[in-house]
Amino acid sequence: MKSIPRRQFLKVSAAAAGSVIAARSIPRAWAASSATVAITPPLSVFGYSQVQLLDGPFREQFDQNHDLFLHLDEDALLKPFRQRVGMPAPGPDMGGWYDNSTDFTPMENFHGFIPGHSFGQYLSGLARAYAITGSKPTQEKVNRLVRAYGQTVDPDGKFYVDYCLPAYTYDKTSCGLIDAHEFARDPNALDVHWRATQAVMPHLPEKALSRAEQRARPHKDVSFTFDETYTLPENLFLAYQRSGNSRYRDLAIRFIEKEYFDPLSEGRNVLPGEHAYSHVNALSSAMQSYLVLGDEKYLRAASNGFRMVQEQSYATGGWGPDEAFVVPGTGSLDASLGFTHSSFETPCGAYGHFKISRYLLRLTRDSRYGDSMERVLYNTIAGATPILADGTSFYYSDYNNSAKKVHYKDKWPCCSGTFPQLAADYGISSYYKSQDGIYVNLFLPSRVSWSQGGAQCSLTQTTQYPSENTTQLEFKLDRPETFSLYLRIPAWAGAKTRLSVNGRAEVNEITPGKFLALTKTWKDGDRVELELEVPLNLEAVDDQNPNNVALMRGPIALFAVSEIPAHMTRARLLAAKPFSQTSQDWLVQTDGGNLVLRPFTAIMSENYRLYQRVEG
Numbered sequence: 303m304k305s306i307p308r309r310q311f312l313k314v315s316a317a318a319a320g321s322v323i324a325a326r327s328i329p330r331a332w333a334a335s336s337a338t339v340a341i342t343p344p345l346s347v348f349g350y351s352q353v354q355l356l357d358g359p360f361r362e363q364f365d366q367n368h369d370l371f372l373h374l375d376e377d378a379l380l381k382p383f384r385q386r387v388g389m390p391a392p393g394p395d396m397g398g399w400y401d402n403s404t405d406f407t408p409m410e411n412f413h414g415f416i417p418g419h420s421f422g423q424y425l426s427g428l429a430r431a432y433a434i435t436g437s438k439p440t441q442e443k444v445n446r447l448v449r450a451y452g453q454t455v456d457p458d459g460k461f462y463v464d465y466c467l468p469a470y471t472y473d474k475t476s477c478g479l480i481d482a483h484e485f486a487r488d489p490n491a492l493d494v495h496w497r498a499t500q501a502v503m504p505h506l507p508e509k510a511l512s513r514a515e516q517r518a519r520p521h522k523d524v525s526f527t528f529d530e531t532y533t534l535p536e537n538l539f540l541a542y543q544r545s546g547n548s549r550y551r552d553l554a555i556r557f558i559e560k561e562y563f564d565p566l567s568e569g570r571n572v573l574p575g576e577h578a579y580s581h582v583n584a585l586s587s588a589m590q591s592y593l594v595l596g597d598e599k600y601l602r603a604a605s606n607g608f609r610m611v612q613e614q615s616y617a618t619g620g621w622g623p624d625e626a627f628v629v630p631g632t633g634s635l636d637a638s639l640g641f642t643h644s645s646f647e648t649p650c651g652a653y654g655h656f657k658i659s660r661y662l663l664r665l666t667r668d669s670r671y672g673d674s675m676e677r678v679l680y681n682t683i684a685g686a687t688p689i690l691a692d693g694t695s696f697y698y699s700d701y702n703n704s705a706k707k708v709h710y711k712d713k714w715p716c717c718s719g720t721f722p723q724l725a726a727d728y729g730i731s732s733y734y735k736s737q738d739g740i741y742v743n744l745f746l747p748s749r750v751s752w753s754q755g756g757a758q759c760s761l762t763q764t765t766q767y768p769s770e771n772t773t774q775l776e777f778k779l780d781r782p783e784t785f786s787l788y789l790r791i792p793a794w795a796g797a798k799t800r801l802s803v804n805g806r807a808e809v810n811e812i813t814p815g816k817f818l819a820l821t822k823t824w825k826d827g828d829r830v831e832l833e834l835e836v837p838l839n840l841e842a843v844d845d846q847n848p849n850n851v852a853l854m855r856g857p858i859a860l861f862a863v864s865e866i867p868a869h870m871t872r873a874r875l876l877a878a879k880p881f882s883q884t885s886q887d888w889l890v891q892t893d894g895g896n897l898v899l900r901p902f903t904a905i906m907s908e909n910y911r912l913y914q915r916v917e918g
Contacts, residue, residue, distance in 0.1 A: 337543045337551075340596025343664040345734040345741060348750060350433035350485060353729030356747035356762075359684060359903070360728045366688045367722040368431040371424050372440055376447060379424065382417035383454035386461045398693050398713030408525045412712045415525070418461075419471045420719030421451070422478030427722025429478070433485035434726060444486040448479065452494035459501035466525040469534055472502040474719060476537040484544055492545050499541075499553070507531060510559035513577065530580045532559040535587035539594045551594065554587075563588050563603035571610050574629040578622025579647050582611060582654040589661040601665070608658055612674065617841040617852035617859045617912065618902070619655070619677035620646030620699055633846035638701075639913060643708075645701035649717035652683040653724040656731055663743065664734060669790045669817045672743040675731060676792065677857045679744070680768055685902035689718050696721075699902070701912045705861075707905060733761075739786030741817060745773040745832075757783035759824075768836075768858055769886060775830045782825040788817040789832060794856050796835030803830050838876050843913050850913045853878060853888075853899060860888055860899035861910040867892040872916050 355361040377393025382402040384391035395401045403414025425447055432440040454461065462468040475498060483491035509531075511519075516527040538554035541547070562584065565572045573581060585604045592600035614628055614635060615621045624642050628634035638645065655678050663671035685707070686696040693713030700706060710717070732744040735752060740759075745767040751760040758780045765773035775787075791799065793815035801808045801818065812818060820830065836856035842848045853860045853875050860878070874890055878899065881887035886904045890897040900910075 337546050337548075339543065339594050341593045341665075343593070343661075345664040345667060345736050347660070347664070347730045348733055348735060348752065350430055350726065350730060351436070352752060353733060353748060353750045354434070355729055356749060356764075358747040360725070360746055363684075363688070364431070364434070364725040364728065367427060367725045368435070368437075368440070370689055370691065371428055371722055372431075372437075372443060374424070376443070376450065379421055379447065380450050380454065383421070383451060383461055386417065386463075386465075387454050387456055388460070389454060396693060396714055398715065400693070400714040406525075408523045415712075416467050416471060417465075419467070420474060420714065420716065421447075422471075422473075422475035423719030423723055425451075425475075425478030426481040427719075427726055429481040429484070429486040429488075430723065430726035434729065441486050444482050445488055445490075448482050448488050448491050448494055451475075452490060452497070455494065455497045455501050457497075457501060459503075459505055462502055462505040464522075465505065466522075467529045468502055468505040469529045469531040472498065472506075473530065473533055473537055476541065480537060480540055480544055492541075495541060496545075496547065499550075508556075510534070510557045510562075512559065512561060528577075530577075530583075531557055532562060532584045533580055533587060536583075536590045539587075539590040542594070554590070554594070558587070558591055558600075559584065563591075563600060566603040566607045566610075567599040568602075569606055571630060573607070573610050573614075573627040576627055578625050578627050579650045579654055581607075581627070582621075582651070582658060585658045586654070586661060589658065589665075604658065605662060608662060614844070616645065616701055616843070617854060618646070618681035618699065618701070619674060620648070620651060620682050620701070622646060622651060623701075631846070633844055635844040636847040636850055636913075639703050639843065639850075643700045643702045643705065644698040645705075646682060646699040647717065648682050648686055648696060648699045649721040649724060652678050653720035653727075656724060656727060660731060667736075667741075667817065669743075670793055670815055672790045673792050673794070673815070673857070676744060679728075680857060681859045681902050683721075683724060685905060686721070689721060693718060703911055703913070705910050705912070707907065732763075736786075736788075739788060739821075741788040741790075742775065743790050754785050755783050757781050759783065761787075768856065771834045771836045771856075773832050775832075777824050777826065777828045779824060779826045782823050784821070784823040786819050786821040787824070787830065788819050789830075791816060791818050792834070792857065794837065794839065794854075796837045798835035800833045801831070802833075804828060805831075838878060840872060840875060840916075849916050849918070851875070851916055852913050853890075855888070858901050859912060860901060861905060861912050862897055862899050862914060863905065863908050863910045864896070864898040865894070866911060866914065867894045867897060869893060870897075870914050870916050871918075875914065875916065 375393055378396050381391045381393050385402045399415040401414045402417040405411055405413040406415050428440055428444050479491045479495040482488040511531055513527055521527055534557040535554040538550050542550035585607045588600040588604040611621055623638035623645050625647055656675055659671045659675045682699050689695045694709050695715055695718045697710035697715055697717045732746050732748055733750045734741040745765050747765055749762045760778045762776050767773050791812055791814050795814040799812050839854045840851040841854055843850045878888045878890045881889050886900050888899045
């Protein structure tokens with residue numbers, strides 16, 4: 303039995319349709335138009351400034367990324383754009399994928415693969431970091447980068463002439479400019495965004511093209527078949543909502559890939575063979591299509607697509623060996639353990655996974671989407687090594703039978719762009735606001751502040767989870783207020799899970815796999831404590847290989863880091879014991895001695911193995 307039903311169909315229910323005006327600042331030039339959306343999810347995200355991560359590994363990840371990108375050379379960041387439009391381009395080359403170089407040789411040498419590709423993601427990460435920290439130097443850097451980038455945008459789109467991935471890079475730049483406006487209050491960002499949109503349009507096809515369609519058309523080399531026009535609608539719909547410019551809405555509709563969403567909406571799995579991260583990312587475009595247009599087909603496409611991804615996920619929550627989806631029912635996930643070390647495109651995959659999970663959780667209030675986030679968080683991105691100052695990055699999580707953590711071979715790859723965005727999003731993924739209260743989704747050391755019924759509230763979460771199985775939440779209110787606190791009870795939680803308020807046990811029924819509602823008149827100093835029973839379970843790599851299993855402690859996959867014994871049984875794996883109270887290691891007694899297992903976050907340079915073959 304699997305502790306989390308990640309292969310089980312995740313049913314979703316649509317929110318009641320309605321029409322709202324987007325509450326965004328709109329430039330005077332567009333003040334005559336206003337953005338309307340069809341669906342308002344029952345849960346909303348908090349502002350970045352409302353959630354603060356406290357001391358812990360995730361705050362450390364955020365701070366490392368913020369510091370790195372705050373101090374990157376601005377001329378280096380802008381150099382590919384200036385070079386490609388014929389402007390003076392001072393400053394050093396960034397290196398790796400980022401350079402404007404003639405070295406790139408498809409599938410051989412990736413120096414200069416996508417010049418300037420991740421500029422918008424770095425800008426987005428900085429804008430979000432400013433919203434979290436209020437750092438004036440960060441805001442000033444965002445303002446300078448937006449102004450300088452705007453100077454490189456020409457009406458003819460010179461930057462995109464003979465450029466292999468125009469939609470890919472425009473989409474990232476689009477996100478950065480939208481976020482610079484929304485989160486860093488940049489006064490020029492939306493005007494620059496519209497000019498950048500006009501500049502790229504002559505270089506885009508008439509509609510979203512699948513990779514197969516791109517291969518079928520004339521192309522200079524294989525890299526020109528990698529473009530991702532099918533991810534464009536999400537940010538185009540967001541630009542529409544944040545600007546009020548209906549032309550963005552029209553463009554978003556133009557690039558909805560019906561050949562992908564239509565079969566998914568009907569329950570037909572068209573994922574096998576497709577590029578994994580970009581097609582998960584495209585599910586967020588389906589969600590924006592649903593929210594703005596109100597057509598439930600897109601909700602079905604997003605929820606069915608996400609279910610299909612989970613059905614071929616590793617025990618870690620990661621997916622996409624060699625960046626591609628496998629054919630279900632063929633044992634391909636098990637086979638991947640023997641031939642690839644590129645098991646999960648980690649920062650990019652985790653970023654896309656968190657985005658679609660947030661959309662679906664906000665709409666359905668289904669806690670299993672939070673379970674899915676948790677699994678990916680602790681087993682993949684939490685164990686990623688930091689990006690180095692020269693662009694050396696962590697890219698793939700390796701689940702090979704002989705695996706090791708290594709840096710990616712090229713500097714400044716795509717994952718260097720999503721990592722700062724993802725780290726900035728940990729806070730807004732942890733809590734959600736509803737009309738009747740607050741939802742606690744992730745158990746991270748953090749503080750969230752908001753207004754509830756006129757009362758000023760904050761909730762501070764203190765925890766060492768998941769190394770410890772408890773979390774404590776303490777309220778601070780300027781006056782008593784009645785509302786609901788919803789706590790995610792993971793689907794894997796054991797029957798001994800307990801909850802107390804101000805030291806007294808609660809009698810509420812605790813149901814794993816659902817949010818538990820506590821509706822009370824809360825007052826200053828009230829304290830809630832959740833103690834989870836964390837069982838050990840085994841998860842098979844796929845249905846065709848039930849005897850190749852990973853040992854799970856609640857949501858945490860345990861990796862073997864010592865010699866694998868010739869004979870292993872289920873009973874012995876499930877009898878694993880912690881090495882000590884202070885160690886993260888677990889020990890399994892075998893005929894040949896102890897097998898040592900540890901979580902991904904504790905693995906450094908040692909070899910490791912996720913799956914163990916058991917007898918019978």
